[in-house]
Amino acid sequence: MIVLEFKAKGKTTQYAAIDSAIRATQFVRNKAIRHWMDNRGVGQKELYRLSKTLREEFSFVKALNSSACQAAIERAYSAIARVHDNCKKSIPGKKGYPRFQKNCRSVEYKTSGWSLSETCKQITFTDKKGIGKLKLKGTWDLNFYQLEQIKRVRLVHRADGYYVQFLIRTENEVQDVQPTGKNIGLDVGLKEFYTDSNGHTEPNPKFYRIGEKRLKFRQRRVSRKNIGSANRKRAINKLGRVHLKISRQREEHAKRVARCVIQSNDLVAYEDLRIRNLVKNHCLAKSINDAGWYQFRKWLEYFGVKFGKITVAVNPAYTSQECSSCGTLIKKSLSTRTHVCQCGFVLDRDWNAAINILKLALSTTGHVGTWVIDPNASGDLASTLVGVILSKQAESLSEESPHF
Known part of the structure; x- marks a missing residue:
């Protein structure tokens, strides 16, 4: 459809x-x-x-x-x-x-x-x-x-x-898609829109932050008009147009980036975040909503089905705390941006998390082309295969705050 x-x-x-x-x-x-x-x-x-x-x-x-x-x-x-x-x-x-x-x-x-x-x-x-x-x-x-x-x-x-x-109602799948032989893990954040397991970062456009000055101007115009007047209705409409432009920018950005990621890889792993729970943090709620993680995940799943690629949502718990080299848990606050392990492994925090996300996805799906999921695989995971819309995460809630 x-x-x-x-x-x-x-x-x-x-x-x-x-x-x-x-x-x-x-x-x-x-x-x-x-x-x-x-x-x-x-x-x-x-x-x-x-x-x-x-x-x-x-x-x-x-x-x-x-x-x-x-x-x-x-x-x-x-x-x-x-x-x-x-x-x-x-x-x-x-x-x-x-x-x-x-x-x-x-x-x-x-x-x-x-x-x-x-x-x-x-x-x-x-x-x-x-x-x-x-x-x-x-x-x-x-x-x-x-x-x-x-x-x-x-x-x-x-x-x-x-x-x-x-x-x-029509078939929307693209035929004859050549495999790329590449797998990737994505760690979304606020400082960068995402960091992948190869170390590449996509900048966060922050459309709402950029348009906030214009929004405040239009909101002041609405507050100065008399309630019920025609001028107030026109002011509300102009305010709505600014909001609509920001939402469209965010949606188009998520669509463009998701399409590029799907076309460039055979398997894409990402975090199964509970956005509703994350925005309860009033200090970060505006930035989390502005990032548009839900739109990005939605388009990843859509293009995954369209191009016949594997998309896997993994539990984000401890992905930034665990060392991707030796597996040791290194507790760190959100302000700590570099992962430093006792084994001598030093890496950017988000890059380390993206590698762990990819490892969890591969442990669930096996090598690309294997459609049988091991029910006894470690970790609380959920996966999406070709032609299957991503279901909700099985049991546990996110045990860790997002990576910024």
Whole structure:
């Protein structure tokens, strides 16, 4: 499944109709969550029947396409199912109890409620919300795909306008990828974006830190406007555009670096970090979020499947404390940047950790090309092979702070 995104061009009345459809989607989802809270144990079929009741009771819900109402119910049920799954798996901490949405930004249609023009440059929404025909601005060619391959169409509202996303079912693997014969371990950090087992470092771009001055300027502009005024809405929109630019920069950087790493190696090992736990450190939370480790890991896994490469997530516990030469544990604070062992081995702290990460991954997967994982291998590890999305780490939490 791939997602192709286009910028939507229309009139002001059409944009208002899209906002109305988004609010209706949010209403249906929140009603489904409330129904589940009041009637514990109801399943997805009961929630589907609830959407029919809501369509009969509220005219603004009836104006929305029935498939969009079903998609809203599915959003609610996925949030409910997540709680049950987390409880069954005994995941520590909060279980992700469903919350009511206050600022929904998208509406999703299935295979009905929309139609593409012959040139695939325009899309028409046929429900009674009045969205009508929208022009699609983008470089993707939808003519390359069959209409039956488009499983969902999503309208998204962002600070810089409205977008149309097409979810297309297709094979996304690259064929005839030549092996490189190289394996690599990655240790992410704040001083450097990552340090690999070969000693190469990727600089940390720090997009949020660079744009922080501009953000503060826009935030002051928002605070000076009267609440509820049109000027305040415009100021909020300009602030949102700055945030959107920073998030896009971070995402594109993670995508570019991850693609280069995957294409250059046959096996990539990285840390299975608990980002949610790490950001509890208020002194480092801003820098950790700015680094974008989650986006980097997500794109590593995606390109690993696409190019048929092995990606392995290992437990980061003691990877920076253990000597990669003799295996002795050398305790050190985060301010100690050089690993000095009693055996005479001296190396940069992050480089030493990257070597240990690679060793742990190889001890789990064996040599490249072996798809059988030894269940008795030492260490609390998890791995991803070709065509398999990385599952959550098995048992233990991260026992060590990130390497900076």
